[in-house]
Amino acid sequence: KEKHKILHRLLQNSSSPVDL
């Protein structure tokens, strides 16, 4: 899970913009 932190975040956050 740690290896794909941002992907996890993108998948779980709906609509709220993720800081890329």
Add this chain to the structure above:
Amino acid sequence: PESADLRALARHLYESYLKYFPLTKAKARAILSGKTSDSAPFVIHDMKSLLEGEQMINSRQMPAQELRRAEMSVMHEVELRFFHSCQSRSAEAVSEVTEFAKSIPGFVSLDLNDQVTLLKYGVIEVLIIMIAPLMNKDGTLISYGQIFMTREFLKSLRKPFCEMMEPKFEFSVRFNALELDDSDMALFLAVIILSGDRPGLLNVKPIEDLQETVLHALELQLKTSHPDSLQLFAKVLQKMTDLRQLVTDHVQLIQLLKETEVDWCLHPLLQEIMRDLY
């Protein structure tokens, strides 16, 4: 009734495609053929026009001071800066593809780890497909269609930068010959994302079931909207084999950049995707 469901699925995916992807094939083709009321794209064909165009590429994030520094810096850094902005756009595009994937009916009900795996392995393939409509044999649109960068210019960059886009141009010319429209593209992208043979998937069956349905919708749509294009469905699916090779080569080039360019740093999201990919 079944074909009505498949049509509804196709319509749904087309709508989310329009919602999440800022530059459609229809718009890109209009820009490339000059059939749009918007002004023609700025053409980057050499280092001088790249420096001028950089202002446009980075207009959303580059403050004036940065810009002056950019103008003063040596040519050697231009490629690195340009590819840095390519990376930012790619990371943004990954999040657009993620939102599109989440809109595929059933996708968010899959095991979360499998969702990650599908995106990790699918997203570069999807991006290569999505860049195809932005390309013609002479160059490619970038920056949401504001800029046209010539193929010759990309080929003239120093190694290995010059090797990055040429295989995508070759693929795009062949892929564009199939003349898919945006609604066909939406279904094809969903098919790619829902590939049940990605390494490390935990629960393959539900992914294959979802893909099966989207494949049916794609087959039906291609038969209806391209009745004269023989074997189009088979030809589209064949492109998936080419894509895997393109991604493998792309990741190798990025690896090479990491080793040879001291100032190279890969965007953290792209790092996640490319680490241990193939």
